[in-house]
Amino acid sequence: MILMPKPAPMYISLVVAAMLQLIPLPDSFSDARPLWLPMTVLFWNITAPSWFNIGSSWLVGIFLDLLTGSLLGQHALAMVAMSYIAIRFYKQYRLYSVAQRLLLAGSALLVWQLIDNWIWRIDGQTPGATQIWLPLLTSLLLWPWYQGVLDWVNEHWRADIARE
Amino acid sequence: MKKPLFLAGSNPLLRFVVFTLLSAALVYYDLHGHQLDRLRSTLNTLIYPLQVAVDFPARTASWVNEALVNRSRLIEQNSRLRAENLKLSSRLRSLESLKYENEELQRLLKSARSLEYDFILARLLAVSMNRIQQRIIIDKGSRDGVETGVALLDGLGLMGEVTRAYPYHSEAILISDASEAVPVRVARNGLRSIASGTGVNSRLKLLYLPVTADIREGDVLVTSGLGGRYPPDLPVATVSRIASSSNSPFAEVEATPLAALGQSRRVLVLKPGRIDSDEGEGE
Numbered sequence: 001m002i003l004m005p006k007p008a009p010m011y012i013s014l015v016v017a018a019m020l021q022l023i024p025l026p027d028s029f030s031d032a033r034p035l036w037l038p039m040t041v042l043f044w045n046i047t048a049p050s051w052f053n054i055g056s057s058w059l060v061g062i063f064l065d066l067l068t069g070s071l072l073g074q075h076a077l078a079m080v081a082m083s084y085i086a087i088r089f090y091k092q093y094r095l096y097s098v099a100q101r102l103l104l105a106g107s108a109l110l111v112w113q114l115i116d117n118w119i120w121r122i123d124g125q126t127p128g129a130t131q132i133w134l135p136l137l138t139s140l141l142l143w144p145w146y147q148g149v150l151d152w153v154n155e156h157w158r159a160d161i162a163r164e
Numbered sequence: 165m166k167k168p169l170f171l172a173g174s175n176p177l178l179r180f181v182v183f184t185l186l187s188a189a190l191v192y193y194d195l196h197g198h199q200l201d202r203l204r205s206t207l208n209t210l211i212y213p214l215q216v217a218v219d220f221p222a223r224t225a226s227w228v229n230e231a232l233v234n235r236s237r238l239i240e241q242n243s244r245l246r247a248e249n250l251k252l253s254s255r256l257r258s259l260e261s262l263k264y265e266n267e268e269l270q271r272l273l274k275s276a277r278s279l280e281y282d283f284i285l286a287r288l289l290a291v292s293m294n295r296i297q298q299r300i301i302i303d304k305g306s307r308d309g310v311e312t313g314v315a316l317l318d319g320l321g322l323m324g325e326v327t328r329a330y331p332y333h334s335e336a337i338l339i340s341d342a343s344e345a346v347p348v349r350v351a352r353n354g355l356r357s358i359a360s361g362t363g364v365n366s367r368l369k370l371l372y373l374p375v376t377a378d379i380r381e382g383d384v385l386v387t388s389g390l391g392g393r394y395p396p397d398l399p400v401a402t403v404s405r406i407a408s409s410s411n412s413p414f415a416e417v418e419a420t421p422l423a424a425l426g427q428s429r430r431v432l433v434l435k436p437g438r439i440d441s442d443e444g445e446g447e
Contacts, residue, residue: 019218024288024426054179058187066211067218069299069328069335072200073190080187084180119191120296124343126363127296 009157010052013040013150014060022067031130034139037064038112041079042105043150045086046093057083071123078115082108098144105143109136208330215301215333219289226429281395282435283317284309288428289333298341298365300324302431305332313393315434321399321422322346322387323431334433338425339400340365348400349388353378356388357417359400365425368401370417375408377415385419395434 017040025033041060044052061076068075085108086093093104113136117127194200233241286304304310306329316323316336324338339346342363348370349356355377359368373379383403389396401419408415 015214015217018214019221022218023222049176054176054183058183061187062207063211063214066204066207067215068297069301070297071191072194072204073187077184077187077191080180080183084176087176117296122191122195125296126342131296 009150009153010044013043013153018064018067021064032134032138034142035109035112035135038079038082038109039105039139039143039146040150042082042086042108043147045083046090047151047154049087049090054080054083054087071119074119074123075116077119078112081115082112085111101147102140102143105147106136106140109139205328205330208328209332212330212332215289283432284435286310286334286431286433288431296363298324298338298344298361298363298425299327300336300338300431302326302334302336302433303332304433305330305334307331309435310334310433315394315398317398317432317434318423318428318430319432320424321401322394323421323423323425323428325393326433338365339421339423340368340425345371346394346400347388347390348385350379350403351384351386351399355379356390357385359385359419366420367404368419368421370403370419371414373415373417374413375415379403379406379415379417381406384422 014037017036020036021033037060041052041057045057057079058076061074061079062072064070064075064079065072085104089104093101096104113132117132120127190200194204284304286302286308289301289303302310302316310326310329312326312329314326316326322339324336324341324344326334326336328335337344338361339359340361340363342361344361346359346368347356348359355373357373358371360371362369370379370385381403385400385403387394387396387398387400399422401421403417404420405418406415407417
């Protein structure tokens with residue numbers, strides 16, 4: 001399944017994900033915030049890898065670095081590693097069962113989380129265990145639904161353009 | 165020739181290697197040195213519209229909130245604010261005389277120092293507060309007079325320090341960030357310590373206080389001005405918990421920041437220039 005490039009849903013989903021990623025939340029919810037932006041990048045990697053490739057993921061990572069004021073390249077590095085896994089397995093992904101899909105998404109997001117936290121440590125911060133595992137858990141709980149929504153938007157958009 | 169069924173970009177492995185090396189190099193140079201500062205400043209100015217866009221929902225919500233306040237509530241609010249203003253200005257007048265008295269005494273002690281500061285009013289943009297890094301972004305930058313290193317306050321106390329000033333916006337680190345430490349003293353008796361962030365915005369911890377130190381719950385901590393990063397006498401926190409373990413010579417003291425670190429949407433940036441006027445001549 002090779003999709004035609006449809007920039008609009010991609011840009012909109014990325015900006016919305018960036019908003020969800022950065023919007024202020026109370027302390028108690030903040031730890032459980034799903035990894036919105038990585039999830040969105042993962043979706044586009046799996047859906048249209050020939051067009052949203054590792055370079056695109058890297059660019060989104062750099063944007064996130066600038067937006068959050070972290071070390072330049074920190075989130076970019078995590079994005080690149082995550083995308084590599086996604087793009088290696090995108091052919092199988094659509095044939096997988098729900099459990100297998102969760103396993104793949106989980107591994108990719110785990111790689112993201114570990115690299116991100118590893119660089120936090122190099123930068124002198126000390127993220128706790130909940131800050132690594134809780135976002136991963138909420139992301140995986142949301143993943144099937146989130147992927148469904150993005151899939152729907154993607155399809156729908158195409159139908160709309162075709163009708164005109 | 166048969167077209168491939170799947171197209172995965174030219175070569176994922178090559179891309180992976182190239183972009184990994186590129187990111188690693190960026191991290192390295194950002195961590196060790198200032199070569200990337202110019203690049204960062206340029207990119208950050210370019211990205212400012214995106215930051216405003218990300219901030220948009222939060223701002224719309226607060227605007228709608230303000231717009232929907234009905235007339236009677238506005239009148240009620242207005243009269244309350246008037247009363248408050250009156251009360252505050254009368255208090256200010258009595259503080260004014262104390263200030264002159266204080267200046268007089270300090271002049272006698274030959275350490276005159278002006279306690280007057282100027283402020284720039286700024287608004288928070290989308291806060292990126294995960295607990296790992298307590299950073300905020302404000303909508304005023306070097307064009308408005310914000311400089312790197314100046315202190316940030318809300319109406320209640322010290323919030324943090326500007327770490328990078330860009331033309332239109334600035335980045336600041338909160339006192340609750342785990343890598344941030346503020347030299348403080350106890351307002352009651354002048355006992356000095358360092359308030360270090362814990363990564364949780366409702367808690368700071370005081371370092372290097374011996375178990376025998378004269379400190380109580382409820383004590384107010386103000387900046388000591390040592391180290392020169394923060395101006396002296398800004399309120400920082402109140403002591404909330406004191407514990408001592410038998411195998412450590414230091415007491416474990418926790419403090420609650422006075423500033424509403426998680427809630428304040430409007431902040432004051434201390435205008436640079438008048439901070440360390442230790443040789444101030446008074447008026």
